[in-house]
Amino acid sequence: MVKKVPSARREVSSAVERAPFSPGAVVVVTLSNPRDKFWGMILALAPEGLSVSGIELASVDDLAAMVKDGEVFTPSVVFFPMHRIHRIELDLPDGDIPSLSQRFQAKTGQEPSALLGSTVEGATKKEAIHAESRPDSERGHA
Numbered sequence: 368m369v370k371k372v373p374s375a376r377r378e379v380s381s382a383v384e385r386a387p388f389s390p391g392a393v394v395v396v397t398l399s400n401p402r403d404k405f406w407g408m409i410l411a412l413a414p415e416g417l418s419v420s421g422i423e424l425a426s427v428d429d430l431a432a433m434v435k436d437g438e439v440f441t442p443s444v445v446f447f448p449m450h451r452i453h454r455i456e457l458d459l460p461d462g463d464i465p466s467l468s469q470r471f472q473a474k475t476g477q478e479p480s481a482l483l484g485s486t487v488e489g490a491t492k493k494e495a496i497h498a499e500s501r502p503d504s505e506r507g508h509a
Contacts, residue, residue: 390409393457395424405424405445406467408420408421415449416452419447
């Protein structure tokens with residue numbers, strides 16, 4: 368009989384455990400050509416590539432300081448073609464080491480997924496308002 372050892376990774380919600388790389392998951396993306404790392408929230412993952420809302424990993428501490436000071440932040444929404452993606456990993460704690468999301472929240476008091484998703488929600492609202500303002504003929508109504 369195999370005995371499971373408790374881990375901090377077990378704190379991940381059951382939804383993430385079932386579909387770990389689904390939209391809304393916070394990840395660290397390692398890229399090649401040129402080598403770079405990006406921290407953000409998955410918007411879409413497809414055979415063609417990955418769409419993410421976030422920032423370069425090197426800027427996470429600067430972002431935390433900006434948010435803590437009350438400065439306005441708009442995350443980058445980017446698409447990385449699959450040939451550039453070397454690795455995608457969930458932003459999870461590693462033993463006693465907190466995840467980037469946990470460190471960000473401890474420094475700012477804000478949930479990173481809410482901040483990283485703000486651009487997507489804003490874009491969706493703008494699209495809905497724009498669609499409502501168009502004449503019926505442009506919306507596909509007769």
